[in-house]
Amino acid sequence: MAQISQDVGREIGILVDRKGIVRYVLCGERDSILIPDLSAQRRGPGRLKGLRCIHTHLRIGKGLDSEDLTDLALLRLDSMVAIDVENGLPSKIHLAHLLPPNQEGKKWEIHEFRDVQSIKIPFASFIKSLEDEMQHAFGGKILDGGERAILVHASPYPRNIRERSMRELELLARSAGVEVVDMVHQRIRKYHPGHLIGLGKLRQILIDGLYLGATLVIFDQNLTPVQVNKISEMVDLKVIDRTQLILDIFAKRARSREGKIQVELAQLKYLLPRLVGKGTAMSRLSGGIGGRGPGEKKLEIDRRRVKQRINSLEKDLEKIAKRRLERRKRRLRSGKVFKVSLVGYTNAGKSTLLNTLTGANVLSEDKVFATLDPKSSRFFIRGLGQDIVISDTVGFIRDMPEGLKAAFKSTLEELEDADLILHVVDLTSPDWQGDKEAVEEILREMAIDDIPVLTCYNKIDAVEDEDIRRLPKDAVTISAKKGYGLEELINRIFPSTQN
Ligand SMILES: Nc1nc2c(ncn2[C@@H]2O[C@H](COP(=O)(O)OP(=O)(O)OP(=O)(O)O)[C@@H](O)[C@H]2O)c(=O)[nH]1
Numbered sequence: 001m002a003q004i005s006q007d008v009g010r011e012i013g014i015l016v017d018r019k020g021i022v023r024y025v026l027c028g029e030r031d032s033i034l035i036p037d038l039s040a041q042r043r044g045p046g047r048l049k050g051l052r053c054i055h056t057h058l059r060i061g062k063g064l065d066s067e068d069l070t071d072l073a074l075l076r077l078d079s080m081v082a083i084d085v086e087n088g089l090p091s092k093i094h095l096a097h098l099l100p101p102n103q104e105g106k107k108w109e110i111h112e113f114r115d116v117q118s119i120k121i122p123f124a125s126f127i128k129s130l131e132d133e134m135q136h137a138f139g140g141k142i143l144d145g146g147e148r149a150i151l152v153h154a155s156p157y158p159r160n161i162r163e164r165s166m167r168e169l170e171l172l173a174r175s176a177g178v179e180v181v182d183m184v185h186q187r188i189r190k191y192h193p194g195h196l197i198g199l200g201k202l203r204q205i206l207i208d209g210l211y212l213g214a215t216l217v218i219f220d221q222n223l224t225p226v227q228v229n230k231i232s233e234m235v236d237l238k239v240i241d242r243t244q245l246i247l248d249i250f251a252k253r254a255r256s257r258e259g260k261i262q263v264e265l266a267q268l269k270y271l272l273p274r275l276v277g278k279g280t281a282m283s284r285l286s287g288g289i290g291g292r293g294p295g296e297k298k299l300e301i302d303r304r305r306v307k308q309r310i311n312s313l314e315k316d317l318e319k320i321a322k323r324r325l326e327r328r329k330r331r332l333r334s335g336k337v338f339k340v341s342l343v344g345y346t347n348a349g350k351s352t353l354l355n356t357l358t359g360a361n362v363l364s365e366d367k368v369f370a371t372l373d374p375k376s377s378r379f380f381i382r383g384l385g386q387d388i389v390i391s392d393t394v395g396f397i398r399d400m401p402e403g404l405k406a407a408f409k410s411t412l413e414e415l416e417d418a419d420l421i422l423h424v425v426d427l428t429s430p431d432w433q434g435d436k437e438a439v440e441e442i443l444r445e446m447a448i449d450d451i452p453v454l455t456c457y458n459k460i461d462a463v464e465d466e467d468i469r470r471l472p473k474d475a476v477t478i479s480a481k482k483g484y485g486l487e488e489l490i491n492r493i494f495p496s497t498q499n
């Protein structure tokens with residue numbers, strides 16, 4: 001390699017697997033070398049790539065440069081080795097490998113050797129024990145197969161807005177069953193067309209995340225197909241954006257046939273513009289977290305087949321919509337259990353309210369709440385001679401991407417059967433009016449305006465009295481957590497059952 005390098009005046013490199021087989025041969029420039037896209041071979045947290053990069057340096061004395069070390073860390077290579085070339089012969093050797101998490105926060109270790117003969121590392125067993133240590137450091141978290149994510153927000157907005165958005169993304173991530181290992185928000189003036197934020201900063205964020213055992217990076221900003229591809233090539237992490245995360249949550253929650261179709265439709269539409277180029281790009285894009293997307297196998301289909309599938313799903317939806325309309329027309333409300341559906345912005349306290357209400361103690365004896373089916377969050381209220389079923393729903397969020405709205409609404413299909421919609425507003429949210437409007441907007445779009453809505457203002461235990469006084473006089477104010485105002489709430493629900 002030293003000889004060839006000298007002859008062609010370029011850096012030459014090889015990627016070698018653990019069996020010692022050369023998997024790639026690379027030819028670089030005079031002063032740099034480019035590692036090909038290895039994103040198809042991802043090996044998970046605590047695991048290294050199974051490939052070491054050995055390459056020549058014509059400009060000697062520089063040792064391993066920052067590009068070399070960045071590649072080592074971002075691609076999780078087994079090691080990065082540079083051979084100084086002097087007069088066509090190998091001289092000094094530099095070897096770097098990653099480190100398991102440690103107290104000093106040191107990410108890699110560099111060794112130098114006088115010549116090839118003095119390298120005495122039994123490589124296979126060395127890498128094996130390094131990997132074992134890394135897996136041990138992340139404990140059982142790795143073995144349970146869960147995803148660990150770094151969240152990244154980059155925008156020109158002021159700090160408070162960035163932080164709010166970040167918190168919302170964190171809630172979304174948790175709701176998708178993802179553990180958040182790091183969150184970074186960055187103020188930028190302009191979005192970079194290739195990788196959203198500056199390369200230096202991005203690399204730093206990703207290296208830090210990998211060090212913490214991340215398996216996934218989630219961007220709060222929606223990425224273009226180009227950005228997803230570029231960033232995926234750069235780092236040994238799954239790369240997804242906010243839209244994909246939301247799609248994932250919907251995929252998990254959709255129960256009805258319509259809901260499932262809507263979600264698949266939204267996923268395919270999201271995917272279509274991203275199905276360009278080589279095969280590896282497709283598997284990389286395979287619907288988000290933990291394979292709840294359209295699935296690896298289906299992704300091997302081409303654009304034409306995706307379009308066909310979209311068409312057929314859309315036809316199915318039309319049929320379902322027609323049938324549902326008829327069903328609703330025929331629906332008889334009398335004699336049935338009175339149904340209340342909780343809606344509200346995400347984190348408003350819907351589930352807490354449900355739990356508190358079923359805690360029985362808050363109400364007098366004749367209004368006992370009993371769990372009907374805890375799995376589906378349905379509860380049963382016996383009181384005033386009337387049975388009530390209350391159900392929880394998926395939280396609303398702002399800036400719902402257009403393509404997702406239909407999917408989102410279909411996860412709320414049970415609202416259509418509700419006799420009363422109970423809208424929970426979180427008064428501690430910095431922009432609760434905005435949250436409230438976002439929810440009302442979606443409700444309007446759902447064309448269920450014949451169902452009465454009762455709004456209740458939650459978390460009064462955590463806001464100033466002044467804020468409460470500013471609400472309309474007849475507003476229902478509660479604290480789902482402390483149990484304040486629930487009697488009044490129930491009284492306001494019950495009159496609507498007396499018809
Ligand atoms: N201080 C205070 N906190 C509350 C109250 N009600 C709920 N919370 C808190 O608000 C957070 C969100 O509550 P959840 O009940 O999970 O909210 P949710 O509307 O079901 O949220 P999603 O299901 O994510 O849409 C939790 O940390 C609750 O403890 C309240 O009355 N007062």
Ligand SMILES: [Mg+2]
Nearest residue numbers: 350351352392
């Ligand atoms: Mg909830």
